[in-house]
Amino acid sequence: MNVLKKASLRIEEADLKCNKLGCTYYGTPQCEGFCSKCYREHLQVKQLVNPTIHTAPAQSSQSSYKSLFSNFERKKQQQQQSQKNIKLLKFGSFRKNIEKTDDLHLDLMQAFSFSDSSNELLRLRETAQLIFCETDQNVETDTNKCVHKYLRKMYADVDAANKFKLSIDDLSMKTQNFYQAFSKHMDTNKIYADLRPEQKERILEYVEKLCMTLLHQVLFCPLFTNDEEMDLAIQKRIRQLNWVNASHLDCHIDEMNPSARDLAFIAMLELTNMDSIKTPPDKLSCIVKCCKSIFKLLQQTGGGPASADEFLPLLIFVVLKANPARLKSNIHYITRFCNAYRLMTGEDGYYFTNLCCAVSFIENLTAESLNMPADEFENYMNGDVVSTSTWESALVICENMQLMCEHLSMLANFNERHDKLFNEAEELKLQMLHFKEEVKQQVHDIIEKYPLEPKRNPRMCGENSISDVVHVTQTESSESSFLFNFSDKPSSSKNKTEDLISFSSPNKVCPPTPIPKHLQSNSSLCSLGGEFDLSDHSTDNSQTDDLISFTSNDFSIEHNDETVARRLENDEAETKKCENETAPTEPAVKVNSVPEYRGFSSQGSNIPSIPCDTGSTLLANVQSPHIKNSYFPLPYG
Amino acid sequence: MSAPPYSYSYIFKYIIIGDMGVGKSCLLHQFTEKKFMSDCPHTIGVEFGTRIIDVCGQKIKLQIWDTAGQERFRAVTRSYYRGAAGALMVYDTTRRTTYNHLSSWLTDTRNLTNPSTVIFLIGNKSDLKDQRDVAYEEAKQFADENGLMFVEASAKTGDNVEEAFVETAKKIFQCIQDGRLDLNATESGVQHKPSQPGRQTLTDQSPKPSCSC
Ligand SMILES: Nc1nc2c(ncn2[C@@H]2O[C@H](COP(=O)(O)OP(=O)(O)OP(=O)(O)O)[C@@H](O)[C@H]2O)c(=O)[nH]1
Ligand SMILES: [Mg+2]
Ligand SMILES: [Zn+2]
Numbered sequence A: 001m002n003v004l005k006k007a008s009l010r011i012e013e014a015d016l017k018c019n020k021l022g023c024t025y026y027g028t029p030q031c032e033g034f035c036s037k038c039y040r041e042h043l044q045v046k047q048l049v050n051p052t053i054h055t056a057p058a059q060s061s062q063s064s065y066k067s068l069f070s071n072f073e074r075k076k077q078q079q080q081q082s083q084k085n086i087k088l089l090k091f092g093s094f095r096k097n098i099e100k101t102d103d104l105h106l107d108l109m110q111a112f113s114f115s116d117s118s119n120e121l122l123r124l125r126e127t128a129q130l131i132f133c134e135t136d137q138n139v140e141t142d143t144n145k146c147v148h149k150y151l152r153k154m155y156a157d158v159d160a161a162n163k164f165k166l167s168i169d170d171l172s173m174k175t176q177n178f179y180q181a182f183s184k185h186m187d188t189n190k191i192y193a194d195l196r197p198e199q200k201e202r203i204l205e206y207v208e209k210l211c212m213t214l215l216h217q218v219l220f221c222p223l224f225t226n227d228e229e230m231d232l233a234i235q236k237r238i239r240q241l242n243w244v245n246a247s248h249l250d251c252h253i254d255e256m257n258p259s260a261r262d263l264a265f266i267a268m269l270e271l272t273n274m275d276s277i278k279t280p281p282d283k284l285s286c287i288v289k290c291c292k293s294i295f296k297l298l299q300q301t302g303g304g305p306a307s308a309d310e311f312l313p314l315l316i317f318v319v320l321k322a323n324p325a326r327l328k329s330n331i332h333y334i335t336r337f338c339n340a341y342r343l344m345t346g347e348d349g350y351y352f353t354n355l356c357c358a359v360s361f362i363e364n365l366t367a368e369s370l371n372m373p374a375d376e377f378e379n380y381m382n383g384d385v386v387s388t389s390t391w392e393s394a395l396v397i398c399e400n401m402q403l404m405c406e407h408l409s410m411l412a413n414f415n416e417r418h419d420k421l422f423n424e425a426e427e428l429k430l431q432m433l434h435f436k437e438e439v440k441q442q443v444h445d446i447i448e449k450y451p452l453e454p455k456r457n458p459r460m461c462g463e464n465s466i467s468d469v470v471h472v473t474q475t476e477s478s479e480s481s482f483l484f485n486f487s488d489k490p491s492s493s494k495n496k497t498e499d500l501i502s503f504s505s506p507n508k509v510c511p512p513t514p515i516p517k518h519l520q521s522n523s524s525l526c527s528l529g530g531e532f533d534l535s536d537h538s539t540d541n542s543q544t545d546d547l548i549s550f551t552s553n554d555f556s557i558e559h560n561d562e563t564v565a566r567r568l569e570n571d572e573a574e575t576k577k578c579e580n581e582t583a584p585t586e587p588a589v590k591v592n593s594v595p596e597y598r599g600f601s602s603q604g605s606n607i608p609s610i611p612c613d614t615g616s617t618l619l620a621n622v623q624s625p626h627i628k629n630s631y632f633p634l635p636y637g
Numbered sequence B: 001m002s003a004p005p006y007s008y009s010y011i012f013k014y015i016i017i018g019d020m021g022v023g024k025s026c027l028l029h030q031f032t033e034k035k036f037m038s039d040c041p042h043t044i045g046v047e048f049g050t051r052i053i054d055v056c057g058q059k060i061k062l063q064i065w066d067t068a069g070q071e072r073f074r075a076v077t078r079s080y081y082r083g084a085a086g087a088l089m090v091y092d093t094t095r096r097t098t099y100n101h102l103s104s105w106l107t108d109t110r111n112l113t114n115p116s117t118v119i120f121l122i123g124n125k126s127d128l129k130d131q132r133d134v135a136y137e138e139a140k141q142f143a144d145e146n147g148l149m150f151v152e153a154s155a156k157t158g159d160n161v162e163e164a165f166v167e168t169a170k171k172i173f174q175c176i177q178d179g180r181l182d183l184n185a186t187e188s189g190v191q192h193k194p195s196q197p198g199r200q201t202l203t204d205q206s207p208k209p210s211c212s213c
Helices: A002-009 A036-049 A061-078 A080-087 A106-111 A119-132 A137-162 A168-188 A197-219 A227-243 A258-276 A280-302 A308-322 A327-337 A340-344 A346-363 A374-382 A390-449 A458-462 A469-485 A490-509 A516-528 A542-557 A561-582 A591-609 A611-621 A625-631 B024-033 B071-078 B096-100 B102-112 B136-145 B161-178
Strands: B010-018 B046-055 B058-067 B086-092 B118-124 B149-152 B190-192
Touching: A036 A168, A036 A340, A119 A137, A119 A197, A137 A168, A137 A197, A168 A197, A168 A327, A197 A280, A197 A327, A227 A308, A227 A327, A227 A346, A227 A374, A227 B046, A258 A280, A258 A308, A258 A327, A258 B071, A280 A308, A280 A327, A280 A340, A280 A346, A308 A346, A327 A346, A340 A346, B010 B024, B010 B102, B010 B161, B024 B046, B024 B058, B024 B086, B024 B118, B024 B161, B046 B161, B058 B161, B086 B096, B086 B102, B086 B161, B096 B102, B102 B118, B118 B136, B118 B161, B136 B149, B149 B161
Parallel strands: B010 B058, B010 B086, B086 B118, B118 B149
Antiparallel strands: B010 B190, B046 B058
């Protein structure tokens, strides 16, 4: 038995060949060790003998498996030239034109609207365009005609099969016959006469993919077969064999080596992917990609060219760990509906046969095939003994590492953003301070540059019936600065003081009723920040206008921080204003308080930003003793 | 060897989704085999299970796809959302992160399934009471806000497992009867048994190809 075990895991190409003597195609356990061509002949003979029984492939995988492997023994003796088979892995002339396509023709999409209008069909249509742009229009038309004819027949047959009037093998046979007939049709019909062989091959492949994309829904794992049960059975079996690890299978994979793990993982992923793909050729290419990844892994571990007899154990390991969905259905679907020539030769056929062997091995795996005592095997199978597989742990560790890395990079990202935010806040603070200084400086400069002239605007006096608090104070400020500037000229000083009195007296009466127009324009100045709408400013106040336009021009250069800075200014200004506000009430009597206006004049340019608050909130405080107190102790008070 | 005659009138396709280790495979196993798998290997890609249940006097076959929770399998598992009539979205009541990821699972589900797909939220491992990390009320509110059905279940004790699967089927069946779910739509995830007239019989379609044949 041990010999058999070795034999079963070490397969040479000859062992994979068809059961029928002299046939050089690959055989599969599903076809009782025959290639699909010989298997069909075999079936036909069988049906002649007993026509009522539809023999399903893989009905007795046990016997087919045995026949396949006993087959190698026989062939080993027969075929002396098997030495040359050692190099069987260096395939030279594989078909290279397996495009990664899956898909169809828009005409057909509309005609057969029940099938998925997936992008598989759209991509297939692109393929069709590529193929038929080089050929005569008639080629495409004729090809479509053949496809339609086949599809129509097939739909009727599927219906019959649903009523158990036909078997899946009948459908398979009809499909294979169609492929052959179409191939022959291309060789004989003069429409196709100008085509090169590779063009014909591409058309044939396109036809196969198109038909199978459309029929996948009804031919894959059909309800009238027991494919689904078999899928569930092998899925359960593989789950039970979860404890089997690489060392049980005599294959060596370094599970802790990331690149080896990745290759094994890619192999599993490709195999897992097979189920969600619709056409047999594309499913086959998943198998091929899976196997190639395994070969790479073998090369890496072995440090040289991989040998075929190390391949199967590793493939078995991959199948066991991946537990691909609907494994049997996929194998059956490929066996039945893939163009048979594809499976009989070449890379596709070789790898597919290997996969079938791996599945057979798993289905028939016993204690002996793993070289372990029967009771130990039983314990594992019953779940009495649990083995922690390194592979499993590696996978979990991998996922968790990935999660951890994700979190770490997220943390790093947060950290970075926090730092950035902090720096920006600091910068903003500096800018604000700087801005404040700048504004102070500018205001100072402007006052230096444009000393307020005591030119009396007659209009201002004339229209002062509608003057408001600001207006008045503004005027006062200019008067006071005048006073300050020309304080040593008593005559004029006296005049001004009289003016002051005359202006401030109405003030005393009407401070609570400030004229809204000016207030509005000022408040808009305060709140709008960078945008200054000066249109509101009454033209009657030329001096104020001058001042405002200066300051606003200066402000408009600065950006938004201005409002903040302005607030700061406001705070200061307000406190000053508290004092100033009282000024009109008192100085009306006390002329010697004039120098007190100095403060006013130095703040003059800021006045536009002040009044909105002061007008309302400070008015209540105007008479408060606190302010008076703060006023009286002043040197001039 | 002919297959047995069809013993059901509908097939509903389900998917089970959620983070790794929340107990998706265990829930499926509990539902199909009525057993708890204590040492269940992580799912690679997808696995599936079936069971025939009785809903409103109809025999319904559930075909349930159990997907892998690991991020790296997302590409494989996404192709199974298409054409699911029901989606069971699972989180682990003892691990808050699995709950936090629900919104991204929900987005995926909404994007990849059709609008009539019934989504059922399951808070699994309700048997581990002392390890609870997500309050019932919080999850219930999440479910209500997003229009999901919700139950807390345990794959270990079997608590509420049956209910989750059956309630989903009932809702789908209701949708069929209301006409909200179009049986003939390709990706509805619902199929009549083959001999039923309601099923799209392929010959009825009598395709009229636009080309000349
Ligand atoms: N106590 C308790 N444990 C549970 C329950 N359900 C699952 N588990 C355990 O949780 C672990 C993970 O369960 P799985 O079913 O494999 O999780 P999963 O969601 O399929 O994980 P992936 O296949 O990796 O996506 C297993 O060890 C279970 O034994 C439950 O209801 N109660
Ligand atoms: Mg799982
Ligand atoms: Zn042969």
